[in-house]
Amino acid sequence: MAASHPSGPRDASHGPGAPATAAGDALRATGAAVRDADPGDAVAGVAPRWVASPASTEEVAALMRVSAGYDLAVVPVGGGTKQAWGDPPQRCDLVVGTSSLVLGGGSAVEHSCGDLVARVSAGLPFDVLQSALAASGQELALDGPVPGGTVGGMLATAAAGPRRLRYGTARDLLIGITVVLADGTVARSGGKVVKNVAGYDLGKLFTGSYGTLGIITEAVFRLHPVPPARRWVTTALPAPAAAGESATGFPVGPGALATALAASQAEPSAVELDWLAPSGAPALSVLVEGTAAGDRAETVRGLVGSGRATGVRAEAVRDLAGGGDGPAPGGRVEAVPETAVTRQAPGWWGAPPGEVLLELRIPPSGVDRALSAVAGRGLPARVRGSLASAVLQIALPGEVGAAAFAAFVSGVRADVAPLGGRLTVLAAPAELARLAGRWGPVAALPLMRRVKERFDPGRRMSPGRMAGGL
Structure with a gap:
């Protein structure tokens, strides 16, 4: 220096x-x-x-x-x-x-x-x-x-x-x-x-x-x-099962699937989660870039549609470069502007104005249990972020009560701590952040x-x- x-x-x-x-x-x-x-x-x-x-x-x-x-x-x-x-x-x-x-x-x-x-x-x-x-x-x-x-x-x-x-x-x-x-x-x-x-x-x-x-x-x-081409493969995952039906609540663990995709020959640039409600079906978005993007997108489609993830179906392949490789069998191609790359993926950069935003970081092996911990807290949490990198953002409505918010944060922290995870309050009214503890341990x-x-x-x-x- x-x-x-x-x-x-x-x-x-x-x-x-x-x-x-x-x-x-x-x-x-x-x-x-x-x-x-x-x-x-x-x-x-x-x-x-x-x-x-x-x-x-x-x-x-x-x-x-x-x-x-x-x-x-x-x-x-x-x-x-x-x-x-x-x-x-x-x-x-x-x-x-x-x-x-x-x-x-x-x-x-x-x-x-x-x-x-x-x-x-x-x-x-x-x-x-x-x-x-x-x-x-x-x-x-x-x-x-x-x-x-x-x-x-x-x-x-x-x-x-x-x-x-x-x-x-x-x-x-x-x-x-x-x-x-x-x-x-x-x-x-x-x-x-x-x-x-x-x-x-x-x-x-x-x-x-x-x-x-x-x-x-x-x-x-x-x-x-x-990159000369970019393609998103978007996948609908089954909704979490009722409590007690599986170890994590998910018939197909999003974290386990993301780990398999990250290690695949498709070499994805991103594996993103978009889960709009704890009782709903999560969406998985996988980005492949560069040479042979179309072929590698097909590799992703094969992974999510194989026995490795029973019941998972690739819904679309989006060519973000605006043309090139043509439609993939069973999928559809939309020509969209290059600037739509971050709009197609979940909104990792934050919640809309007025919402409370938290960040969850956890080792990839603990992602599925961490998601189940969020779902089990009874608040209308929206979870988005980098699934394979295990850095997720959790948005809550701005009108969430102080006691409910503090209980949510302390409960999730207690659940993810043994998994090596940590939860941070990124953006929240000062009183909510004070009650919950913005940074945690x-x-x-x-x-x-x-x-x-x-x-x-x-x-x-x-x-x-x-x-x-x-």
């Missing part, structure tokens, strides 16, 4: 009691655009005093040096699409928006097409990045967040979609990162070629940090060619506290957003 340190001594006369006008003037003197906050700038209900829109890593560093001198709590914000994730900050003086950040030369993307590498500003919307790369027939093989979500926000929340099964998560595709620490230090790790992995651990550390360690300003990613909390002390000893970076008040 290479680091450039802030110049000049810290002014010890500044502190929590320093006049707000002096701090505001010092922030504006950095050259970054700074304004007084308004009610719409609140982060998870916590109102800041100022909002800054820096244009470069250097301006972010200058803002952080001033914030260190005046003991200001700082919260970075990208597109604002996941502000409800994590606990509200315990205090927030300055919001640092990343949407105006650019690289040297004024561009937000530096694309090395021949190396399959892109250097990207953290404030760039993910869909804009994909459009820029698509012009060269390449992509960042992640499924983008909700419209308006940024690259930095995707990293900060460790969001990853259906294709994590084949390509991994942002941690796996990130080969370089630039961050600004709480004292204004600029730290860089990794490089702009895939074989250079120096400092890669810094990228892993900041991915999923919710802005509690510093501000991500740039990222370098390994890219992939856009966190075994790594002592280590997380040591890391926080190392990177942000003054607890000024998004304080309280993560487990244990970090």
